[in-house]
Structure formats: structure tokens, C-alpha cells
Amino acid sequence: MQAFSYHNPSSVADAVAKSSADARFLAGGQSLLPSMKLGLAAPEALIDLNGLADLRQIKQEGDEIVIGAMATHAAVAASDAVAKAIPGLAYLAGHIGDRQVRNRGTIGGSLANNDPAACYPAAVLGLGATVVTNKRSIAGDDFFKGFYETALDAGEMITSVRFPIPKRSAYEKFRQPASRFSIVGVFVAQAKDGVRVAVTGAGPVVFRAKDIEAALAKDWSNTAAAAVKVSEAGLNSDLHGSAAYRAALIPVLAGRAVARA
Numbered sequence: 423m424q425a426f427s428y429h430n431p432s433s434v435a436d437a438v439a440k441s442s443a444d445a446r447f448l449a450g451g452q453s454l455l456p457s458m459k460l461g462l463a464a465p466e467a468l469i470d471l472n473g474l475a476d477l478r479q480i481k482q483e484g485d486e487i488v489i490g491a492m493a494t495h496a497a498v499a500a501s502d503a504v505a506k507a508i509p510g511l512a513y514l515a516g517h518i519g520d521r522q523v524r525n526r527g528t529i530g531g532s533l534a535n536n537d538p539a540a541c542y543p544a545a546v547l548g549l550g551a552t553v554v555t556n557k558r559s560i561a562g563d564d565f566f567k568g569f570y571e572t573a574l575d576a577g578e579m580i581t582s583v584r585f586p587i588p589k590r591s592a593y594e595k596f597r598q599p600a601s602r603f604s605i606v607g608v609f610v611a612q613a614k615d616g617v618r619v620a621v622t623g624a625g626p627v628v629f630r631a632k633d634i635e636a637a638l639a640k641d642w643s644n645t646a647a648a649a650v651k652v653s654e655a656g657l658n659s660d661l662h663g664s665a666a667y668r669a670a671l672i673p674v675l676a677g678r679a680v681a682r683a
């Protein structure tokens with residue numbers, strides 16, 4: 423690991439003031455620190471967000487659940503507000519990784535990292551959430567740009583995520599048994615603006631399954647979701663599963679998610 427300087431800011435403004443294109447924010451460190459150890463990331467400075475207690479808040483504001491960027495997966499899974507308003511989101515957070523990962527990993531770190539197999543991107547896209555940063559609000563539909571790529575500018579910090587409360591929602595994943603990342607994960611929601619179905623793990627970046635959304639808009643049932651044929655074009659093929667296998671999993675998991683919702 424290459425030498426770096428370490429900052430322990432006392433506020434969001436202080437953290438942002440210390441950021442630069444060569445610095446990285448440190449949240450749970452679950453992705454960043456292994457990347458640094460492997461030499462895949464070599465920031466000149468780490469800006470540790472762990473002292474910013476305000477960023478850990480989870481609360482309901484009107485018809486939205488607002489989750490601070492530094493809320494851990496364990497905190498989201500254990501939140502009464504989340505469990506009552508969006509049980510599908512509490513379930514998702516409670517099924518990320520293992521206990522150690524859930525106790526360190528944060529929603530802000532997960533979204534900024536945008537691992538193609540991560541779970542939270544499916545909830546952000548599937549619920550039509552908004553990612554709030556130190557300088558703007560970014561619609562979930564515009565946030566995930568590509569493989570490990572987001573709409574965040576260099577030095578821009580996620581401060582919270584606003585999730586509109588849906589009528590019903592659920593998440594189902596077929597997990598990689600060692601890491602528990604999604605080989606395929608599907609989030610379904612009946613929201614104010616209609617049905618949304620978001621798929622993670624299957625492609626280079628999370629995406630909406632429009633054919634399944636259309637089928638569910640006509641008939642909200644597990645059989646309607648499971649009957650949709652999904653093309654394997656553009657899907658991931660790796661040692662965990664072929665593109666055809668992932669394509670077959672998407673409607674199956676969507677159907678299970680509808681049944682759970």
C-alpha cells in the first residue's frame with residue numbers, strides 16, 4: 423500500500439474542503455481498503471467520514487425515508503422506520519454480505535462504489551430514490567452511469583439518500599455463496615409513478631427491466647413477472663453464471679419478489 427495522508431474532518435463542509443481529485447472519502451472501508459492493498463487505488467489522502475454523526479441518521483420525512491450516507495447496512499436493517507415504511511429495503515440491507523460487512527459498510531460507500539453486483543443500486547433505481555450530495559440532488563435514474571461509474575464529480579460527497587415510500591416492494595437475490603454479492607438481484611416496487619423493476623448483478627451496471635415492469639403494470643402477480651422472457655444480450659458471463667443463466671434468473675427472481683411484496 424502506498425503512503426497517504428489522513429484527515430479526520432469535523433463537518434461535511436470541512437470534509438469537502440479537504441477533498442480533491444487525488445483524495446478519497448473513507449466510509450466503511452470495505453471496498454476502498456482492499457483496493458488500496460491490492461494497488462488498484464492509490465489515493466494521496468483519505469478523508470475519514472466516520473466522525474460525522476449527522477450522516478448516520480435514518481428518519482421518515484413526510485412520504486420519504488431519508489438515510490444518511492454513513493448509515494451502516496446493519497443500522498438500516500435494524501431501523502424501525504425503514505422496516506415499517508419500506509420493508510423491502512430493510513430486507514435488502516439485512517442480506518448484504520456477512521455481519522462484519524453489514525456493521526462497517528455504508529449506503530453512501532456502496533452507492534459511490536457502484537459495484538455491478540451490489541444490492542443498494544437496485545433499491546435506489548427500483549424505488550426511484552434521490553441521491554443527495556453536498557451540492558445537488560441526483561435522481562436514481564441518472565446516478566448509475568456504467569461499470570463502477572456514477573454521476574458523482576471528483577470530490578463530490580453523498581450526504582443522504584431519499585427513498586419515496588412505495589405501496590409495496592421487495593428484493594430477491596441469487597447470491598454468490600462466498601461473498602453474498604448478487605449473481606442476480608431484483609428489486610420490485612409498486613410506487614406512486616407506477617411499477618419499477620431494477621436488476622443488479624446481471625449486467626455491467628444496474629438497469630430497469632422494462633418488459634417485466636410492463637407485464638406487472640397490467641397484472642401485478644408473480645406468474646406475470648415469471649412469464650417474461652429476458653434476452654441475454656449484454657448480460658455478464660463469468661465463472662458464477664453465463665449470460666443465459668442470468669437472463670433466466672431475472673424473471674424467476676422478479677416473480678419471487680412480487681410474491682414476497
Ligand SMILES: Cc1cc2nc3c(=O)[nH]c(=O)nc-3n(C[C@H](O)[C@H](O)[C@H](O)COP(=O)(O)OP(=O)(O)OC[C@H]3O[C@@H](n4cnc5c(N)ncnc54)[C@H](O)[C@@H]3O)c2cc1C
Nearest residue numbers: 447449450451452453454519527528530531534541580602
Ligand atoms: C466480503 C464482502 C461481501 C460483500 N457483500 C455484499 C453484498 O452482498 N451486497 C452488497 O451490496 N455489497 C456487498 N459488499 C460491499 C459492502 O457492503 C460495502 O457497501 C462496500 O464495500 C462499500 O461501502 P463502504 O462503506 O465500505 O465504502 P468504502 O469502501 O469506504 O468506499 C467505497 C468508495 O466510495 C467512496 N465513498 C464512500 N463514502 C462516500 C460518500 N459519502 N460520498 C462519496 N463517495 C464516498 C470512497 O471514496 C470509495 O471510492 C461486500 C463487501 C465485502 C468486503
